Amino acid sequence: xxxxxxxxxxxxxxxxxxxxxxxxxxxxxxxxxxxxxxxxxxxxxxxxxxxxxxxxxxxxxxxxxxxxxxxxxxxxxxxxxxxxxxxxxxxxxxxxxxxxxxxxxxxxxxxxxxxxxxxxxxxxxxxxxxxxxxxxxxxxxxxxxxxxxxxxxxxxxxxxxxxxxxxxxxxxxxxxxxxxxxxxxxxxxxxxxxxxxxxxxxxxxxxxxxxxxxxxxxxxxxxxxxxxxxxxxxxxxxxxxxxxxxxxxxxxxxxxxxxxxxxxxxxxxxxxxxxxxxxxxxxxxxxxxxxxxxxxxxxxxxxxxxxxxxxxxxxxxxxxxxxxxxxxxxx
Amino acid sequence: xxxxxxxxxxxxxxxxxxxxxxxxxxxxxxxxxxxxxxxxxxxxxxxxxxxxxxxxxxxxxxxxxxxxxxxxxxxxxxxxxxxxxxxxxxxxxxxxxxxxxxxxxxxxxxxxxxxxxxxxxxxxxxxxxxxxxxxxxxxxxxxxxxxxxxxxxxxxxxxxxxxxxxxxxxxxxxxxxxxxxxxxxxxxxxxxxxxxxxxxxxxxxxxxxxxxxxxxxxxxxxxxxxxxxxxxxxxxxxxxxxxxxxxxxxxxxxxxxxxxxxxxxxxxxxxxxxxxxxxxxxxxxxxxxxxxxxxxxxxxxxxxxxxxxxxxxxxxxxxxxxxxxxxxxxx
Numbered sequence: 001x002x003x004x005x006x007x008x009x010x011x012x013x014x015x016x017x018x019x020x021x022x023x024x025x026x027x028x029x030x031x032x033x034x035x036x037x038x039x040x041x042x043x044x045x046x047x048x049x050x051x052x053x054x055x056x057x058x059x060x061x062x063x064x065x066x067x068x069x070x071x072x073x074x075x076x077x078x079x080x081x082x083x084x085x086x087x088x089x090x091x092x093x094x095x096x097x098x099x100x101x102x103x104x105x106x107x108x109x110x111x112x113x114x115x116x117x118x119x120x121x122x123x124x125x126x127x128x129x130x131x132x133x134x135x136x137x138x139x140x141x142x143x144x145x146x147x148x149x150x151x152x153x154x155x156x157x158x159x160x161x162x163x164x165x166x167x168x169x170x171x172x173x174x175x176x177x178x179x180x181x182x183x184x185x186x187x188x189x190x191x192x193x194x195x196x197x198x199x200x201x202x203x204x205x206x207x208x209x210x211x212x213x214x215x216x217x218x219x220x221x222x223x224x225x226x227x228x229x230x231x232x233x234x235x236x237x238x239x240x241x242x243x244x245x246x247x248x249x250x251x252x253x254x255x256x257x258x259x260x261x262x263x264x265x266x267x268x269x270x271x272x273x274x275x276x277x278x279x280x281x282x283x284x285x286x287x288x289x290x291x292x293x294x295x296x297x298x299x300x301x302x303x304x305x306x307x308x309x310x311x312x313x314x315x316x317x318x319x320x321x322x323x324x325x326x327x328x329x330x331x
Numbered sequence: 332x333x334x335x336x337x338x339x340x341x342x343x344x345x346x347x348x349x350x351x352x353x354x355x356x357x358x359x360x361x362x363x364x365x366x367x368x369x370x371x372x373x374x375x376x377x378x379x380x381x382x383x384x385x386x387x388x389x390x391x392x393x394x395x396x397x398x399x400x401x402x403x404x405x406x407x408x409x410x411x412x413x414x415x416x417x418x419x420x421x422x423x424x425x426x427x428x429x430x431x432x433x434x435x436x437x438x439x440x441x442x443x444x445x446x447x448x449x450x451x452x453x454x455x456x457x458x459x460x461x462x463x464x465x466x467x468x469x470x471x472x473x474x475x476x477x478x479x480x481x482x483x484x485x486x487x488x489x490x491x492x493x494x495x496x497x498x499x500x501x502x503x504x505x506x507x508x509x510x511x512x513x514x515x516x517x518x519x520x521x522x523x524x525x526x527x528x529x530x531x532x533x534x535x536x537x538x539x540x541x542x543x544x545x546x547x548x549x550x551x552x553x554x555x556x557x558x559x560x561x562x563x564x565x566x567x568x569x570x571x572x573x574x575x576x577x578x579x580x581x582x583x584x585x586x587x588x589x590x591x592x593x594x595x596x597x598x599x600x601x602x603x604x605x606x607x608x609x610x611x612x613x614x615x616x617x618x619x620x621x622x623x624x625x626x627x628x629x630x631x632x633x634x635x636x637x638x639x640x641x642x643x644x645x646x647x648x649x650x651x652x653x654x655x656x657x658x659x660x661x662x
Contacts, residue, residue: 037384041571042491043422043556044388044482049380053368057375058431058479059467066469091374100389102477136390146433146477148389151375160373225374240372
């Protein structure tokens with residue numbers, strides 16, 4: 001960060017540098033990915049779309065609702081903002097090509113926060129070889145982040161939520177439950193009393209980007225990014241595919257460190273895994289005959305939709321899960 | 332709107348329907364454009380990008396800063412949000428292919444506002460044959476809108492801000508000054524005392540979408556969407572192209588209705604035209620030999636950059652313009 005630190009004083013705020021100064025400062029320090037044909041600074045960016053189609057997803061992250069500046073640094077929030085959108089692209093079986101980022105922030109926000117945020121975005125993007133190709137900045141009472149991720153399907157069909165068939169296997173890749181554990185620790189102000197990894201994952205998830213492509217190539221019939229909680233997100237697949245899904249609780253890999261943290265906090269580790277959001281694992285359905293790629297764990301089965309519409313779409317060991325399934329941002 | 336009115340009561344709020352209900356209700360009523368291969372409801376949308384490249388631009392619109400709900404209806408704000416982003420795509424010489432829209436809003440917002448907003452987005456999109464292909468909704472203390480527009484270059488080079496050469500002509504297409512007049516009227520609570528068109532344009536601009544493509548085909552060397560004010564936006568072209576620009580005030584088409592409104596309000600109509608933002612006209616530079624397409628007015632000339640760096644990039648009748656050039660969102 002030494003070259004970034006050089007051109008502003010430590011306590012300079014966004015109001016001091018002005019809108020265009022901020023955009024320039026941030027984009028100036030970002031290397032552009034190979035897919036970016038025209039980067040920040042014009043009316044629009046131009047990105048490669050070699051497939052002749054483009055995959056596109058957008059998400060909002062709001063201070064106080066999706067992150068807290070006293071819990072996470074600008075850098076961690078930048079990583080998280082990029083990660084959750086790149087995970088959406090991976091969940092279609094596509095390779096990300098770039099991000100567009102809108103940042104609304106108070107005029108009194110230190111420029112250094114925005115610079116750290118930009119570095120977090122850039123570092124997360126670098127994991128998949130892309131960059132922030134454009135954006136917008138404006139003033140607001142609190143920090144609001146809008147991220148759009150673009151991606152390329154490389155000639156494959158997109159893996160949607162609607163393709164699961166009865167008899168398919170349900171599998172997960174990536175981590176589940178860590179972010180919920182981290183949230184619990186941060187809420188209690190007890191970060192030191194649980195696994196450091198849990199707090200770190202709550203601040204910045206680590207989606208299994210490469211597994212989206214692996215799943216698509218292995219013939220996955222449906223896939224989703226687990227952002228609202230596994231039960232809630234599998235519910236989307238079940239509804240869109242008009243099937244049921246039954247999960248086998250004993251099939252979930254449960255890290256001992258996470259189980260130990262749950263015991264200490266008097267929480268149910270399986271509840272974290274089944275309903276905790278924001279880990280950005282991937283969940284996919286595979287034909288019974290598929291070779292499941294390495295890194296995926298089979299945790300359930302796709303069933304025919306029950307004729308009784310009062311029964312839940314997604315069950316755990318054949319029964320309704322007791323309690324909330326996930327997070328509804330307007331509920 | 333009769334089929335939309337049927338499925339909710341008039342006073343239902345976003346909290347009543349929940350996040351997923353809102354997204355479903357809005358997307359259900361939107362016809363998708365030809366470029367949308369996979370629309371709302373999955374982790375990401377899939378749009379056609381026949382050129383093998385995609386043009387992408389993102390903008391934030393915040394309640395109280397970019398619009399006021401007591402000045403504009405949800406429908407008008409939807410039209411404006413779509414228009415300013417579609418204009419960015421046009422300003423690259425590209426044809427829009429679709430929008431992604433993030434909406435953060437208070438839980439107490441009437442569902443009907445969101446539905447009107449969606450209809451405004453859809454109607455503006457329909458002007459260029461596209462649709463809202465995806466989005467995100469979340470709760471916030473005030474309304475925040477994030478729009479990303481995508482477009483296709485149809486095999487042409489993008490028309491950037493960096494291609495202007497000394498000797499080029501500077502031309503404008505679309506309207507200038509009307510939004511500033513409308514802002515003045517609304518600020519004074521005197522909407523009835525000026526042209527209705529001015530208030531209408533402030534609420535929802537009418538960018539000359541087709542002129543972006545016309546300019547690109549006629550060989551425009553540089554182009555920009557006029558969102559911050561003509562002088563400020565031509566300043567971007569001048570800086571990126573490393574040239575100067577001189578405007579001829581007598582060359583601007585000045586509608587008599589606008590001039591009359593300025594006289595009544597004791598305002599300078601030329602100031603509205605040169606510095607008023609948000610009309611989303613297009614400004615472009617053309618080689619001296621170009622056939623300027625119909626709908627464009629030549630209003631200035633591209634000059635060599637003055638050796639004296641203290642001189643302004645953009646002048647009016649050879650002199651510095653006195654006063655603010657436009658709008659800086661963090662100033």
